[in-house]
Amino acid sequence: xxxxxxxxxxxxxxxxxxxxxxxxxxxxxxxxxxxxxxxxxxxxxxxxxxxxxxxxxxxxxxxxxxxxxxxxxxxxxxxxxxxxxxxxxxxxxxxxxxxxxxxxxxxxxxxxxxxxxxxxxxxxxxxxxxxxxxxxxxxxxxxxxxxxxxxxxxxxxxxxxxxxxxxxxxxxxxxxxxxxxxxxxxxxxxxxxxxxxxxxxxxxxxxxxxxxxxxxxxxxxxxxxxxxxxxxxxxxxxxxxxxxxxxxxxxxxxxxxxxxxxxxxxxxxxxxxxxxxxxxxxxxxxxxxxxxxxxxxxxxxxxxxxxxxxxxxxxxxxxxxxxx
Amino acid sequence: xxxxxxxxxxxxxxxxxxxxxxxxxxxxxxxxxxxxxxxxxxxxxxxxxxxxxxxxxxxxxxxxxxxxxxxxxxxxxxxxxxxxxxxxxxxxxxxxxxxxxxxxxxxxxxxxxxxxxxxxxxxxxxxxxxxxxxxxxxxxxxxxxxxxxxxxxxxxxxxxxxxxxxxxxxxxxxxxxxxxxxxxxxxxxxxxxxxxxxxxxxxxxxxxxxxxxxxxxxxxxxxxxxxxxxxxxxxxxxxxxxxxxxxxxxxxxxxxxxxxxxxxxxxxxxxxxxxxxxxxxxxxxxxxxxxxxxxxxxxxxxxxxxxxxxxxxxxxxxxxxxxx
Numbered sequence: 001x002x003x004x005x006x007x008x009x010x011x012x013x014x015x016x017x018x019x020x021x022x023x024x025x026x027x028x029x030x031x032x033x034x035x036x037x038x039x040x041x042x043x044x045x046x047x048x049x050x051x052x053x054x055x056x057x058x059x060x061x062x063x064x065x066x067x068x069x070x071x072x073x074x075x076x077x078x079x080x081x082x083x084x085x086x087x088x089x090x091x092x093x094x095x096x097x098x099x100x101x102x103x104x105x106x107x108x109x110x111x112x113x114x115x116x117x118x119x120x121x122x123x124x125x126x127x128x129x130x131x132x133x134x135x136x137x138x139x140x141x142x143x144x145x146x147x148x149x150x151x152x153x154x155x156x157x158x159x160x161x162x163x164x165x166x167x168x169x170x171x172x173x174x175x176x177x178x179x180x181x182x183x184x185x186x187x188x189x190x191x192x193x194x195x196x197x198x199x200x201x202x203x204x205x206x207x208x209x210x211x212x213x214x215x216x217x218x219x220x221x222x223x224x225x226x227x228x229x230x231x232x233x234x235x236x237x238x239x240x241x242x243x244x245x246x247x248x249x250x251x252x253x254x255x256x257x258x259x260x261x262x263x264x265x266x267x268x269x270x271x272x273x274x275x276x277x278x279x280x281x282x283x284x285x286x287x288x289x290x291x292x293x294x295x296x297x298x299x300x301x302x303x304x305x306x307x308x309x310x311x312x313x314x315x316x317x318x319x320x321x322x323x324x
Numbered sequence: 325x326x327x328x329x330x331x332x333x334x335x336x337x338x339x340x341x342x343x344x345x346x347x348x349x350x351x352x353x354x355x356x357x358x359x360x361x362x363x364x365x366x367x368x369x370x371x372x373x374x375x376x377x378x379x380x381x382x383x384x385x386x387x388x389x390x391x392x393x394x395x396x397x398x399x400x401x402x403x404x405x406x407x408x409x410x411x412x413x414x415x416x417x418x419x420x421x422x423x424x425x426x427x428x429x430x431x432x433x434x435x436x437x438x439x440x441x442x443x444x445x446x447x448x449x450x451x452x453x454x455x456x457x458x459x460x461x462x463x464x465x466x467x468x469x470x471x472x473x474x475x476x477x478x479x480x481x482x483x484x485x486x487x488x489x490x491x492x493x494x495x496x497x498x499x500x501x502x503x504x505x506x507x508x509x510x511x512x513x514x515x516x517x518x519x520x521x522x523x524x525x526x527x528x529x530x531x532x533x534x535x536x537x538x539x540x541x542x543x544x545x546x547x548x549x550x551x552x553x554x555x556x557x558x559x560x561x562x563x564x565x566x567x568x569x570x571x572x573x574x575x576x577x578x579x580x581x582x583x584x585x586x587x588x589x590x591x592x593x594x595x596x597x598x599x600x601x602x603x604x605x606x607x608x609x610x611x612x613x614x615x616x617x618x619x620x621x622x623x624x625x626x627x628x629x630x631x632x633x634x635x636x637x638x639x640x641x642x643x644x645x646x647x648x
Binding site: 034035036037038054056057058077078079097099100117119120121122136138142160161163183184186202203205225226244245246247268269287288289290307311 | 353358362428455
């Protein structure tokens, strides 16, 4: 990561050159550059950066609205949610006074919108229609990623620095239980059958499988150094797991056997991921390398490395695989 | 060319992170600090680059066009130690580790009760879409605050006892910039943190702001005949301007009883607040005898630190006696 001033100057120059020389694009990928406060727009056909939009201060995660008509960018240092058109990458609107949103998610029943404040140890619950604050809980320490059960009864939050998963009851708006897990839990997802939570534990280098109804860990699956995040392949069975170190990798977790079945070398600190609808490509932001990496899932090789901005975090395209 | 530089920079940064920093952090259960550590590695790398520029460009300039000729440079050695500790990130990291938890607690407490700290963009929303201009505005506000911090450190006797370490150098050179009492560094860090909280400076900007300030400060202490030109000298603090701030004898007049030319980056503050002093000659630097509590004229690092604390204690004790 370079100094903000230098970064902006260099990137303005780079993106101007790119925009002037790149043809029109078909599909669009959006990558958040969290240290630059921008989004890079990438043509998914040519793999070229075709534009850059200014977003806000420290955008970390993004989330499509349930109907995919907007892409919500959570701007932690601006206290805003910025809505982008996922087809054009242009800004649609802003919601202000959302305090320090880091990670974000809609409950499956679309009733609740939940944000975590990683830096300030807090979880906020908003009415998803009106964006009015309905619940707030102190969540020490370092609430990071979140997942819901299918009935929208709970939101489960990883607490990175207290090595726990918190179950927050959305009916009572109170934490119901805390479960100790491996060191530095980050990414968390619900299994396709709504039975297990899968938690990526960075410090432990494994994925922890939790029977959330029984509140116990049933298995740990070693994944690699700095196991950080999870993304469904879209086939209802397999999940990609990113190991976020400079010399990093992404592995494939089979949820039927609860074992790792494939491994791809993805350097640069792979973090958030997105899978193409046809299942042929996996895209991942490389946090430490200022790049978005593309893995060909047929050959299992890294085939593209696209230069973007500093500390790229969230990535999204409309033509994505299912979320289970 | 630009992309090659960026790639080379982040490759080295990532290698240092992966090899030296990440393994102990993960082993100690401090995986949450990896992103912060990545920024820390960047500060270290910029420090190394700054030191290289200082050695290869500025130091030869001092030899070729010296303002003062010294019999030997023994008195400068301790300043080199201060510079290494400062530029390689040791002092900034220690100050950050001391201050950050306090401010996180404070901000977390305020935010939990619904208070969102103001941001300069609330007053000037156009800045949201102009990050380069926003960076410059942060710089101006920060420099305004630095002017007053600096001026007050000359006004209060207990604070002056600490800051006098910086002024006690009679052989002022490019290395003098970092020569400060550690407690003065902590106070400076607190001051910066309050300003950052009040105007909403995103943490991602800290490194860029620090680089600009350090570059100007490095040059303003140089022992070389270096001029920014008639206009340039009015716009930005240079060696001649700042030399009068370090002058052994204060300029005449009540306006200068605590000193003159307190500005760090932009002389406009001295002009606005009546502390500007312009003269053609280059005065000798240092502190006149009996103007500081304690005796801050020793060469050793620890001796200087002790002298500063003792001087501060004497000043506070004398003030208390005077009141009673």
